[in-house]
Amino acid sequence: MRDGKCPTIVTMLFLLSSALVGDFSRAAPPSGNEEWSFLGGNPESQQYSSLDQINSKNVASLDLLWYSDLSTPEGLIGNPLVKDGAVYQSAPWGRAVATDILTGKTVWTFDPHLNLANYSLIAMYIATITRGLGIDENNVYVAGGCSLYAVDRKTGKEVWDSQVCNPAEDLGANSAPRVGAGKVFIGIGNMQSGTARGYAAAYDAKTGRELWRFYTVPGDPTKPYENKQMEMAAKTWGDRYWIDTRGSGSVWEGMIYDPTTDLLIFGAGNPGVDGHEREFSGKAMLFSGSLIAVNASTGEYVWHLQEVTGDVFHPGDATAHLQLADLRVNGRVRHVLMQAAKNGYFDVIDAQTGQMISANNYVPVVNWKPMDMKTGTLTYREDLDFWNYPPGKTEILQPGGYGAHTWELCSYNPDTGLVYIPAFIFPYGLSRDGRDENVGFLKDAKYRNHGLLIAWDPIAQKERWHVDHPITINGGVLSTAGKIVFQGTPGRLYAYDATTGKTLWSYDTHSVILGAPSTVMVHGRQVILVPSGDGSAVSISRTARLATTPESMSAPSRLLAFALDGKTKLPPAMPKMVLKPVLPRQPLDVAARGRSFFKEHYCEACHGENLIASGRGRIPDLRNIRESTLRLMPQIIRQGAYQSVGMPQFPEVTDQDITALQAYITNEAWAAYESQGTPKDPARAH
Numbered sequence: 001m002r003d004g005k006c007p008t009i010v011t012m013l014f015l016l017s018s019a020l021v022g023d024f025s026r027a028a029p030p031s032g033n034e035e036w037s038f039l040g041g042n043p044e045s046q047q048y049s050s051l052d053q054i055n056s057k058n059v060a061s062l063d064l065l066w067y068s069d070l071s072t073p074e075g076l077i078g079n080p081l082v083k084d085g086a087v088y089q090s091a092p093w094g095r096a097v098a099t100d101i102l103t104g105k106t107v108w109t110f111d112p113h114l115n116l117a118n119y120s121l122i123a124m125y126i127a128t129i130t131r132g133l134g135i136d137e138n139n140v141y142v143a144g145g146c147s148l149y150a151v152d153r154k155t156g157k158e159v160w161d162s163q164v165c166n167p168a169e170d171l172g173a174n175s176a177p178r179v180g181a182g183k184v185f186i187g188i189g190n191m192q193s194g195t196a197r198g199y200a201a202a203y204d205a206k207t208g209r210e211l212w213r214f215y216t217v218p219g220d221p222t223k224p225y226e227n228k229q230m231e232m233a234a235k236t237w238g239d240r241y242w243i244d245t246r247g248s249g250s251v252w253e254g255m256i257y258d259p260t261t262d263l264l265i266f267g268a269g270n271p272g273v274d275g276h277e278r279e280f281s282g283k284a285m286l287f288s289g290s291l292i293a294v295n296a297s298t299g300e301y302v303w304h305l306q307e308v309t310g311d312v313f314h315p316g317d318a319t320a321h322l323q324l325a326d327l328r329v330n331g332r333v334r335h336v337l338m339q340a341a342k343n344g345y346f347d348v349i350d351a352q353t354g355q356m357i358s359a360n361n362y363v364p365v366v367n368w369k370p371m372d373m374k375t376g377t378l379t380y381r382e383d384l385d386f387w388n389y390p391p392g393k394t395e396i397l398q399p400g401g402y403g404a405h406t407w408e409l410c411s412y413n414p415d416t417g418l419v420y421i422p423a424f425i426f427p428y429g430l431s432r433d434g435r436d437e438n439v440g441f442l443k444d445a446k447y448r449n450h451g452l453l454i455a456w457d458p459i460a461q462k463e464r465w466h467v468d469h470p471i472t473i474n475g476g477v478l479s480t481a482g483k484i485v486f487q488g489t490p491g492r493l494y495a496y497d498a499t500t501g502k503t504l505w506s507y508d509t510h511s512v513i514l515g516a517p518s519t520v521m522v523h524g525r526q527v528i529l530v531p532s533g534d535g536s537a538v539s540i541s542r543t544a545r546l547a548t549t550p551e552s553m554s555a556p557s558r559l560l561a562f563a564l565d566g567k568t569k570l571p572p573a574m575p576k577m578v579l580k581p582v583l584p585r586q587p588l589d590v591a592a593r594g595r596s597f598f599k600e601h602y603c604e605a606c607h608g609e610n611l612i613a614s615g616r617g618r619i620p621d622l623r624n625i626r627e628s629t630l631r632l633m634p635q636i637i638r639q640g641a642y643q644s645v646g647m648p649q650f651p652e653v654t655d656q657d658i659t660a661l662q663a664y665i666t667n668e669a670w671a672a673y674e675s676q677g678t679p680k681d682p683a684r685a686h
Contacts, residue, residue: 036082036518036529039132039176040409041478043259044324047079047411048479049519053526054564055482059495059505063566065527066104070097070557075533077515078132078176079409079476080559083153087529087559090133090176092537093646094144096151099559101522101529108156114144117640119167121648122191125605126172128619128646130537131253131407132515134177134184136205141184143173148186150208160208164188169196178264180257181296183211185264189250192314194272198250200264200292202299212299216249216268216287229301233286237271240279248272249288252319253407257296260324260335261352264296267318267339270311277312278387281380284309289316291339293354303354305376308343313380313428313435314401315367317342321405321476323412323419324351327459338458340410340421342403343378345371348458360461362454363404363423364447367397386430393431398447400428401435407538409476409516411485416455416498418464420477420485423452426546441545449546453477453487455501465501473547476516478528486528488513490549493530493560507562510573511555512548514538525563533557536619543604544612551575553612578672582627585670586663594664597657601650611668619646623669633658 040047054062070076072091081088086107087099093114098107116124127145134141139150139159146167150159165171165188175187182205189198197219202211215226218234221242225231234241241247254267271288273280289308294301308316323338327348337351344365348357356376368378384395408422427447429436440449451469456462475488484504485496490512495505512535519528534555535547544553554576598604598611606619635641637658640649 034521036080036520037135039079039081039134039178040323041518043180043257045256045321045409046323046325047409047477047516048413050481051519051521051526052480052482053521054480054484054528056484056497056504058564059482059484061564062495062505062507062528062562063564064507064568064570065561065563065566066568067561067570068099068104068106068559070099070106070559071109072097072557074537074557075512075514075535075555076531076557076559077535077537078130078531079516080518080529080531081133081135082518082520082529083135086153088133088135088140088153089531089559090130090142091557092128092130092144094127094142094147094149096133096140096142096156098140098153098156101520101527101561104559104561110140110142110149110151110156110158112144112147112149112158112161114147115644116145116167116646117644119145120170122170122193122195123167123172124646124648126174126189126191128606129174130176131174132176134179136179139205141177141179141205143175143177143186145172148173148177148184148203148208150184150205162203162208162210164201164203171196175251175253175255178255178257179205180259181262182206183296185255185257185296187251187253187255187266189252189269190248190272192248192250192270192272192274194245194248194274197247198268200251200255200266200294202264202296214292214294214299214301216251216290216292217247217271217285219247227301229287236284236286238280238283240276244276244279245271245273247288250319252317254319254322254339256322256324258324258351262296263293263302263351265291265293265322265337265351267291267320267322269317269319270314273312277385280310281312281385282310285311289318291318291337291349291354305349305354305356307341307347307376308378308380310380313367313384313397315343315397315399315403316378317403319406320403321407321409323410325412325414329357338412338419340405340419340423340456342399342406343368344399344404345378346419346421346456346458346461347376349376358461362421362456362463363425363452364398367399384430386432386434389430389432391432395430396427396439396446397430397435398425398427400426400437400440402426408474408514411477411479411516412458413479413498415481415483416479417457417459418455418498419458420479420487421452421454421456422474422477422487423454424472424474425450425452426472451489453485453496453501455485455498467496467501471547471549473514475513478517478519480519486517488515488517488530488532490535490547490552493517509560510552510570511558512552514547525565528562530560530562532560543609545609576621578621578623578669578676580673581666581669582625582630583662583666586666588667590660591663591667594660594662597660598664611665622665623672625665625669630662633662
């Protein structure tokens with residue numbers, strides 16, 4: 001068995017050669033690391049382990065070693081990080097938990113009791129999301145809303161708290177903090193609302209002091225620009241910039257610190273011009289839809305690559321998972337950045353210069369003109385201008401606004417030379433009414449919604465095999481020297497043959513798995529660590545059909561540990577029960593007005609599409625609302641009685657609106673209650 005103690009081979013040779021199409025071969029593979037102290041397992045975020053005690057020949061004997069029910073009700077999605085015998089994970093609202101890796105017992109939990117009283121609606125929503133945390137020798141770093149916390153790794157006590165944005169400006173952090181060179185890096189965004197600028201920032205790991213900030217789009221043109229890059233970028237937005245929009249360019253999640261080059265590389269989202277597509281279509285709107293590299297010590301601009309220009313449709317965010325590798329290009333080693341981009345293309349980029357080396361689509365794409373290989377940029381077809389369509393005209397956007405792959409971790413395996421991508425097909429329909437997210441669910445859809453695990457050769461830029469999943473969004477990936485690829489899905493954990501894609505083993509987790517597994521050696525035994533739950537720590541789960549199954553929607557938050565000699569039985573998740581409604585069925589016309597209000601005010605973003613939301617977390621299932629809360633609805637909605645815990649205030653809501661909402665909630669509750677039958681033990685429904 002490999003001991004994983006050899007240092008990663010780091011190549012210091014950078015070749016500034018032109019874009020290559022021909023002879024690629026692979027550099028020597030890096031060694032694994034028994035501690036999982038980086039998001040993705042190593043600084044290159046490759047999600048690969050050199051451990052092979054569990055391998056393709058014996059994985060059928062894999063079983064549950066232990067499980068830990070955690071005190072964070074929202075289902076975990078972050079890559080479990082491991083150091084000094086503890087497993088660290090994050091949860092929404094700035095929370096974190098440490099688990100003993102030998103026993104599965106909770107060591108400590110951290111809850112800053114985030115007060116959301118001064119948060120805008122969008123900022124509150126961002127606080128409900130987490131994608132992981134960072135650690136170093138001393139601390140755990142976790143983001144919550146507009147706060148970044150350093151927590152002592154041993155005690156779980158707060159070391160410092162830095163405000164990283166203004167929550168009144170629709171901003172928040174939902175990216176996992178990255179750690180490197182004594183700094184903590186975080187991305188800030190506003191859910192592409194066009195009300196504020198996204199940025200990346202660096203903080204001193206010891207003190208929490210902000211060191212630098214780099215905005216992704218330019219600010220008010222009547223004020224001095226922060227740097228010459230912002231002055232240049234402002235010229236690409238047209239005359240109505242800062243009139244129709246204040247920009248966006250959210251830094252959602254794609255971010256990596258490269259110790260080889262001392263660069264922080266991160267992706268910016270779309271420009272946030274919804275409702276103003278006509279004015280901004282065709283404009284570059286830098287640095288939206290771009291990968292940006294800055295000096296990690298100073299925050300000074302080094303390079304950028306705009307993946308999609310004029311992204312008024314949403315598939316162009318450059319925010320998917322980023323990986324680094326040393327690949328042999330025409331017989332010479334090159335240090336590259338790899339990304340299965342949201343736009344459907346797999347990009348191989350020179351990490352030092354930002355030069356595009358090669359690219360090809362890994363899913364079917366219909367949105368784009370041929371890529372400009374000199375710049376690495378895609379441009380939309382002119383006939384997608386849906387705002388000019390006559391009545392009845394429709395076009396398909398594939399990938400749609402969710403893209404083809406986003407934050408879920410890919411795995412680069414230097415043994416097979418393949419990147420394993422958790423991808424999906426999710427088209428949009430375009431008409432003069434806007435974007436239709438349901439066309440991929442139609443029976444006659446050309447591109448039907450489903451998930452994919454793709455084994456991609458980054459050198460040949462070709463697929464080697466793929467696996468289809470019935471649910472659209474599936475979990476991140478781990479590959480090992482044991483010739484195995486592990487991936488979680490809504491309901492099961494799978495092990496595939498890394499070379500062929502053949503299913504070797506699966507396990508019913510009774511839960512949603514969106515985070516990528518980790519693996520380490522524990523007292524001579526290889527352990528696979530898997531975060532699981534209801535998936536509600538990530539926004540996609542609020543649309544239940546995209547990321548959950550009915551059986552997994554109420555799964556508890558659990559950390560699962562697997563080993564070859566595991567003998568633990570995993571209890572099934574308690575079914576999610578809807579209580580008998582407290583009001584009789586309401587008039588259909590009143591309930592219909594309530595449904596319209598619910599959708600128009602984006603209530604489903606938190607409370608779920610058609611009131612169906614995952615889990616038993618901080619956001620309640622409104623179908624189980626009790627009489628006392630019904631009476632309080634005017635105070636809750638209009639006066640903001642629950643604003644400090646995350647329920648926004650809507651002072652303009654009328655009594656008629658509240659009555660309509662109550663009718664809609666009541667009728668949906670009756671439908672769910674009667675479809676499940678009366679619970680035999682009502683106490684279990686709480």
